[in-house]
Amino acid sequence: xxxxxSPTTNSQILSVGSYRPKRLVPNSEIVDRxxxxxxxxxxxTGIQSRRFADPDETVISMAKAACERALKRANLTMSDVxxxxxxxxxxxxxxxxxxxxxxxxxxxxxxxxxxxSAACAGFCYGVAMASDLVRGGTSKNVLVVGVEKLxxxxxxxxxxxxxxxxxGAGAVIIGQSEDAKIGPAIWGSDADSRDAIMLTxxxxxxxxAPDKGVAQLGWPNISQQGQTVFRWAVYSMSxxxxxxLEAAGVSVDQLDVFIPHQANIRIIETMVKEMKLPDSVLxxxxxxxxxxxxxxxxxxxxxILLEQHPEMHGKLALLIGYGAGLVYAGQVVQLPPQP
Amino acid sequence: MSLSQADVLAGLKEIVVEVAGIPAExxxxxxxxxxxxxxxxxxxxxxxxxxxxxxxVKIPDDAVEGLVTVGDAVNFIVDAAK
Numbered sequence: 001x002x003x004x005x006s007p008t009t010n011s012q013i014l015s016v017g018s019y020r021p022k023r024l025v026p027n028s029e030i031v032d033r034x035x036x037x038x039x040x041x042x043x044x045t046g047i048q049s050r051r052f053a054d055p056d057e058t059v060i061s062m063a064k065a066a067c068e069r070a071l072k073r074a075n076l077t078m079s080d081v082x083x084x085x086x087x088x089x090x091x092x093x094x095x096x097x098x099x100x101x102x103x104x105x106x107x108x109x110x111x112x113x114x115x116x117s118a119a120c121a122g123f124c125y126g127v128a129m130a131s132d133l134v135r136g137g138t139s140k141n142v143l144v145v146g147v148e149k150l151x152x153x154x155x156x157x158x159x160x161x162x163x164x165x166x167x168g169a170g171a172v173i174i175g176q177s178e179d180a181k182i183g184p185a186i187w188g189s190d191a192d193s194r195d196a197i198m199l200t201x202x203x204x205x206x207x208x209a210p211d212k213g214v215a216q217l218g219w220p221n222i223s224q225q226g227q228t229v230f231r232w233a234v235y236s237m238s239x240x241x242x243x244x245l246e247a248a249g250v251s252v253d254q255l256d257v258f259i260p261h262q263a264n265i266r267i268i269e270t271m272v273k274e275m276k277l278p279d280s281v282l283x284x285x286x287x288x289x290x291x292x293x294x295x296x297x298x299x300x301x302x303x304i305l306l307e308q309h310p311e312m313h314g315k316l317a318l319l320i321g322y323g324a325g326l327v328y329a330g331q332v333v334q335l336p337p338q339p
Numbered sequence: 340m341s342l343s344q345a346d347v348l349a350g351l352k353e354i355v356v357e358v359a360g361i362p363a364e365x366x367x368x369x370x371x372x373x374x375x376x377x378x379x380x381x382x383x384x385x386x387x388x389x390x391x392x393x394x395x396v397k398i399p400d401d402a403v404e405g406l407v408t409v410g411d412a413v414n415f416i417v418d419a420a421k
Contacts, residue, residue, distance in 0.1 A: 044381060228400045231384045266381050 006137025011130070011174055012181035013336045014076070014141070017069025018170040018303040019062045020290060021053040027163065034159045041163045046265025050166035050291025052151045059091045059098055062169035063147040064105050066299070070171040073339035076141060078108040081173070083139040085130055086115045087122025087146045087295035089199060089324070090153055102145070112139070119197070120261045120323025121187075122146055122295035123170070127319065128185035128329055130174040145171040146295035153199060155221040164264070165222060166291030170299025172336070183248030186240050187329035193232060197224040197324035222324075229326075233267045237322050238274035240330045244318060248332035255281050256315035257305065257335065261322055262287035262297035271320075282309060294323060306335065313338040342394060342420045347413045354389045355409075358382050368410035376409075386412075396420050 026049045027038040091098035099113035118125040123146035130142035150165035286301035320330035352366045359378050372378040387398045396419035406412045
């Protein structure tokens with residue numbers, strides 16, 4: 001007996017939407033606690049400012065605002081969305097998922113919904129899965145959301161991380177297409193470097209050592225080995241980018257836009273050099289103004305890039321997400337059409 | 340393959356000039372990468388990776404911290420190439 005299956009289709013990004021917290025925090029507000037300077041931070045990371053969410057700007061409220069903008073731009077309502085994939089490491093509940101809270105808030109509590117934990121690669125992991133869900137016929141329209149409130153999990157006194165991480169949300173809708181507009185994902189892990197980026201201690205530590213508590217154990221915060229991450233990000237991820245281009249049959253000369261995870265301008269610039277991208281490729285640099293928002297950084301950078309360069313709607317972009325795990329994913333996409 | 344200290348210093352100078360834009364004449368064995376040459380930690384990674392490619396050696400992450408002066412890097416590369 002042959003199992004009935006949906007006819008296969010192609011996939012595309014129909015729209016993008018984002019939400020940036022209201023509060024812009026310049027380096028001058030950060031430097032005193034970490035005995036640093038604006039110049040030092042800009043030289044090492046390119047970051048001039050970042051956005052920190054206020055207490056009323058939650059993971060869910062930011063994600064909801066980003067999704068509503070993406071829905072509006074695609075001329076869809078939440079009832080058209082049958083699947084929602086949410087990438088985050090900063091939703092403060094283990095269960096139920098942020099995705100289920102979000103579909104409820106968005107008004108379609110019957111959609112399939114789940115969270116993925118792939119840190120700064122989470123958005124590209126989500127795009128890969130959404131594209132294949134649409135292509136395989138399981139889903140028709142998928143919301144992929146990257147959202148972070150990393151200010152809740154960053155030590156403001158840590159000289160290595162306090163100036164890097166930030167808050168925000170970005171979303172895309174992935175739907176059916178006649179032509180292939182999302183290339184194959186090149187993804188994987190380098191889990192032997194798992195300790196290069198950590199969020200510790202585990203919640204259970206507080207139960208196991210109630211006499212110590214947050215005062216001695218410290219709140220779960222992100223820590224990272226800067227040189228190890230830089231080396232891996234630049235030299236391994238450049239190869240991933242070139243493989244993603246090859247898998248999509250796109251040469252560096254045919255590429256219009258490069259939107260890597262916004263981790264550090266030095267990583268981005270060295271990747272561009274390593275991949276030998278021509279000057280004609282527009283490179284996203286949202287890191288400078290809005291900091292590193294982990295799973296949210298690529299859709300946030302995509303949205304602002306299309307706002308500043310509307311002629312790039314429908315053009316070819318290379319996306320690469322990479323982060324704690326260490327994990328990575330990259331793919332070539334056609335940017336969404338102008339709404 | 341064994342490399343001479345002079346060869347490695349000459350090659351390393353070219354790399355540091357390329358990565359950090361420092362004049363070649365200021366790069367000497369006793370110079371401290373951070374305090375004398377202002378090669379920051381991320382540029383140091385670029386120097387290390389370029390040196391690995393050029394000299395065909397491995398310089399692991401945990402060894403990079405010990406490369407304080409140009410001489411430390413030259414000696415490490417000469418030893419690693421033996």
